[in-house]
Amino acid sequence: xxxxxxxxxxxxxxxxxxxxxxxxxxxxxxxxxxxxxxxxxxxxxxxxxxxxxxxxxxxxxxxxxxxxxxxxxxxxxxxxxxxxxxxxxxxxxxxxxxxxxxxxxxxxxxxxxxxxxxxxxxxxxxxxxxxxxxxxxxxxxxxxxxxxxxxxxxxxxxxxxxxxxxxxxxxxxxxxxxxxxxxxxxxxxxxxxxxxxxxxxxxxxxxxxxxxxxxxxxxxxxxxxxxxxxxxxxxxxxxxxxxxxxxxxxxxxxxxxxxxxxxxxxxxxxxxxxxxxxxxxxxxxxxxxxxxxxxxxxxxxxxxxxxxxxxxxxxxxxxxxxxxxxxxxxxxxxxxxxxxxxxxxxxxxxxxxxxxxxxxx
Ligand SMILES: Cc1cc2nc3c(=O)[nH]c(=O)nc-3n(C[C@H](O)[C@H](O)[C@H](O)COP(=O)(O)OP(=O)(O)OC[C@H]3O[C@@H](n4cnc5c(N)ncnc54)[C@H](O)[C@@H]3O)c2cc1C
Numbered sequence: 001x002x003x004x005x006x007x008x009x010x011x012x013x014x015x016x017x018x019x020x021x022x023x024x025x026x027x028x029x030x031x032x033x034x035x036x037x038x039x040x041x042x043x044x045x046x047x048x049x050x051x052x053x054x055x056x057x058x059x060x061x062x063x064x065x066x067x068x069x070x071x072x073x074x075x076x077x078x079x080x081x082x083x084x085x086x087x088x089x090x091x092x093x094x095x096x097x098x099x100x101x102x103x104x105x106x107x108x109x110x111x112x113x114x115x116x117x118x119x120x121x122x123x124x125x126x127x128x129x130x131x132x133x134x135x136x137x138x139x140x141x142x143x144x145x146x147x148x149x150x151x152x153x154x155x156x157x158x159x160x161x162x163x164x165x166x167x168x169x170x171x172x173x174x175x176x177x178x179x180x181x182x183x184x185x186x187x188x189x190x191x192x193x194x195x196x197x198x199x200x201x202x203x204x205x206x207x208x209x210x211x212x213x214x215x216x217x218x219x220x221x222x223x224x225x226x227x228x229x230x231x232x233x234x235x236x237x238x239x240x241x242x243x244x245x246x247x248x249x250x251x252x253x254x255x256x257x258x259x260x261x262x263x264x265x266x267x268x269x270x271x272x273x274x275x276x277x278x279x280x281x282x283x284x285x286x287x288x289x290x291x292x293x294x295x296x297x298x299x300x301x302x303x304x305x306x307x308x309x310x311x312x313x314x315x316x317x318x319x320x321x322x323x324x325x326x327x328x329x330x331x332x333x334x335x336x337x338x339x340x341x342x343x344x345x346x347x348x349x350x351x352x353x354x355x356x357x358x359x360x361x
Pocket of ligand 1: 009010011012013014015032033034035036037038039040041042043044045046047048049050176177178179202203204205206210226227228265308309310311312344345346347348349
């Protein structure tokens with residue numbers, strides 16, 4: 001195979017994975033980022049390497065199964081930066097989904113993982129749930145269901161991915177904003193234009209904007225949906241999945257360590273020209289859902305920090321804007337001559353995406 005000079009623009013999990021896979025195939029790869037690797041969306045995920053149990057409700061069976069296999073690959077790639085966590089769905093009188101429906105969903109999730117399952121799904125009585133989570137209210141508690149999934153130790157995994165890229169020979173150009181790209185392989189940065197055999201636009205939420213600035217029309221566009229998380233000084237032994245009675249959304253409460261949990265996430269339309277931060281309304285929304293079910297509600301003094309990211313949700317231009325929760329987090333790859341555009345994706349699917357794009361190159 002002929003070795004090529006490749007520019008990858010954007011060093012989030014997608015860009016780093018594409019760069020590494022391309023370098024592993026013998027190409028000479030330069031990876032540009034306006035900031036640093038993992039400075040944006042990839043730094044703001046819910047930290048799950050998962051099939052996405054909630055997509056089952058929308059019938060995305062194939063997508064979930066594929067992601068469950070990818071989950072296994074992450075475990076093999078980094079046993080020390082991944083851990084299995086049991087997620088409990090407590091069911092209350094006001095919960096939109098009953099415990100049998102949830103149990104059926106968790107069983108399907110386990111079954112779809114097949115031999116890559118990381119633990120059995122279980123049905124729980126109210127007393128079971130109460131014993132596991134003594135801090136939950138007992139009023140209206142009807143029991144629940146639980147399933148196992150994989151959570152990443154984010155900082156360690158990001159570090160391992162960057163080290164892997166460097167080991168494979170990828171040249172990192174941090175703090176180098178790319179002003180324009182072209183379909184004939186040009187990358188315009190502050191100190192001039194550089195010519196490559198191939199250019200990959202992996203700028204996540206900024207992918208459509210970079211194309212616009214470059215005067216390139218794409219078949220795809222991106223909807224920007226902000227998701228915010230709170231890191232709370234609060235202790236839980238296992239992860240909780242709470243159902244918001246008003247909008248049917250599910251909110252995760254994931255232990256980060258013995259003293260802190262991650263609470264999220266939200267879904268708000270986001271204007272990319274505005275700062276990506278957690279609004280007061282999002283903070284209130286998340287705390288209200290958690291507090292609804294806590295014996296001793298917590299207030300904002302329990303918030304250690306907040307962080308937000310923008311989901312790049314890809315749509316064909318001709319599609320109309322729909323329900324954000326119902327849109328899948330699938331990705332699209334578009335090739336224009338020497339330019340490859342990557343839209344969407346998830347942390348979980350990034351290594352697969354990386355290999356797929358590298359093969360195309
Ligand atoms: C709230 C939230 C929760 C999520 N939870 C999960 C989860 O639990 N599990 C999961 O699998 N996925 C999750 N995701 C999805 C996943 O985090 C993202 O899909 C993924 O991180 C996107 O990575 P990316 O590399 O495409 O984008 P990014 O990480 O945003 O990387 C793009 C990079 O491009 C750079 N860039 C932009 N413009 C330019 C330019 N002109 N020149 C140079 N560089 C540029 C940016 O600085 C940035 O570093 C979540 C997403 C959000 C928002």
